Amino acid sequence: MTPFKLTDELLAEIEQLIKDQKGSSLVTLMEDVHYADVAEIINELNEEEATYLIKLLDSDKTSDVLTELDEDVRESILKNLSAKEIAGELEELDTDDAADIVGELPNEIVQRVISEIEDREHAKDIVDLLRYDEYSAGGLMAKELVKVRENWDVLKCVKEMRAQAENVTRVHSIYVVDEEDKLKGRLSLKDLLTTSTRTHIRDVYIPKVDSVNVNEKPEEVAKIMSKYDLEAIPVVDEIGRLVGRITIDDIVDVIREEADRDYQMAAGISQDVEADDSIWDLTRARLPWLFLGLVGGVGAAVIMGGFEEMISKHAILFFFTPLIAAMAGNVGVQSSAIIVQGLANDDLKGSIGNRLIKEMLLATLNGLILAIILLLFTWIYKGNFPTAMAISISLVVVIVVAGIIGTFTPLFLHKRGIDPAIATGPFITTSNDIFGILIYFSIAKIILGI
């Protein structure tokens, strides 16, 4: 397979064809292009061109294209489609994707769109899904699944399954329920192929089946599915009834989004933005953390102003403030990142106290190594041993304190139920800058006896 690559030439060709209204050439050109690639093309077109292309192509393709588009592009296209046209697209989609799109529609047209959906069962399923919080297992799940009753025999099961499977893109597992729709277990397609048709389902199904509650958080679902290597997981309601199914492709998206968010948080970007967003959106995402940094810097300046009397005799102390601030920031970010990742992967064992002791030992070790190097340098560079000593001793203390703050803050936030990822990046850097500089000058003052 040669992977699809969106070139400027291809884009220009498509734009020209749209301009010339060469519908049939476009249909031919797009025929063999995967819907995810068509979405990539449409993301680059303007609203008019994009709408033309969506209306031109067949809805069994465009429905999938719609789910892959950037949210703002999708929104601008949908407002050019009639309720009937939107309903036609929803008809082709799995209920989870359809519900996501309906959730983005303006309230006033939702009802019209839903009423235009011909398959009433499908419409009902979509409406059901709208009830769930977007940020929950219920918000992720689809209604499409294959379920059989425990008192059926294999023959009936295969018959029913064929009918149900019509609407299910990927079967994975067949779920077994009782008369009240409560989840009892599962069967694999393979088992079904290799069992005599007279056998009763209750005698062959696997009674152990992982499931999640509708209210479970997406990250938890992702953790369970990736820990147990599941490709699909059934979702049950509060009384154990099977209400839907989450497949691994949706979870891959959850994992990617979560990783992107944590990464951006660590880099001081407070909203989900992309390089191609507007300068205004990027400013809104970046300015808050920069402002925090400004406040921290002003705080540091005020602290240094308080030690102004030292400047005449020990100007060199002031030259090393960026070093102290940088080390405090770096150590803080390192230790908080390790904790945040440990919390995310659920592999932090033991008490907070033990963590802090370990980080203290670690920071002391790192601090001593770095302080010795710095001591030698400043001694040789300025030839003043007491000053060099004061700077180096401060460095060790600053590193230890920075490590403790970096370790403690995310653990503390996590205990309070706050996402510890906010404790990385600018937050830790800024607070450690201030603490670092305060500690540094205080210790220097004591050692140098000023």
Added chain:
Amino acid sequence: MTPFKLTDELLAEIEQLIKDQKGSSLVTLMEDVHYADVAEIINELNEEEATYLIKLLDSDKTSDVLTELDEDVRESILKNLSAKEIAGELEELDTDDAADIVGELPNEIVQRVISEIEDREHAKDIVDLLRYDEYSAGGLMAKELVKVRENWDVLKCVKEMRAQAENVTRVHSIYVVDEEDKLKGRLSLKDLLTTSTRTHIRDVYIPKVDSVNVNEKPEEVAKIMSKYDLEAIPVVDEIGRLVGRITIDDIVDVIREEADRDYQMAAGISQDVEADDSIWDLTRARLPWLFLGLVGGVGAAVIMGGFEEMISKHAILFFFTPLIAAMAGNVGVQSSAIIVQGLANDDLKGSIGNRLIKEMLLATLNGLILAIILLLFTWIYKGNFPTAMAISISLVVVIVVAGIIGTFTPLFLHKRGIDPAIATGPFITTSNDIFGILIYFSIAKIILGI
């Protein structure tokens, strides 16, 4: 399902049972515990206890447990097992997992272990897989798959498939090959269930099938599978022959590891470490970047030393160096993070020049807003307008330069084929600290006319 939770009580109970050699109680206790959870337990035991438990439990469970263990724990257990015992475990595993374990064994025992594997076909497949670079599609794939010839009919296909599927945990797709084993297309299990048994495969298979080359990088495979929502992808060799298959569960691990690595890189942690690693491992991962920060800090100190003559009249300039350094660092990290993420998600369009212009505009906007706030503060705080003005103007220039460096560096590294993720975190922070302080004092010197 109540998710498994490893409590201290459970762990103590297991340790006691091991101490008392209560084998049958342990087997009963572990019977309903998922292998991923058994691995979690064993990660917490000492070597002797862990080995006892692995030898005690059935190899169809322990083989899966072994694949889930931490690498160092697995290594210490395997060295207590005989070649025959290890072979017994490998026998139960899919070829990809088995090859991963064999790859970790000391060279001198690999041959003995392989020769003890009874299923010679399985042994051959494992050896085949050892040839591939661990960091490639070949290194990720398994040999287990279901393939049929295009000239068979559905009946023969179902028969062959049943035989082959014995060894395949999850079927996903049936791959269609020609007489030379070249991949021609695919069939779904569902299609097979709903087609007449006399039909020829060549008349029903889907000739379009995504595949990857054995040499493809894992991240590329991950990108393709998640873009096209695939649950499995066939792997072909240089002449198009079907040689293996990669399933989505392995890709989920790739995505997670990649995200962890980028996150750690941004946080200044140079190796893959966890919070529970030894202080020594953690030091090795953290010290290099801290050392870089130290060098940067010393560089900043030397630069400031060069402006020492300004200290008597404009001490306040020195108080704001941590602010300048912090802002330069923060802006640099923000802009590089957005570029790194854009590169990772393949959604950076347009030229480097355009990117730089956009970042310049963005940084200027952010810089002006922040500089005005700072100007008002310093003016009120110290009452000296020229100094306040000098600091604020420098801040704007520093932010713009930091943004440009943060944007350009990852783009440049990427063009050179180097992982741009190394340009985030401490690397950008340190270089921007130095540039920032140099620019700051130079501009202040010009404005204040010293």
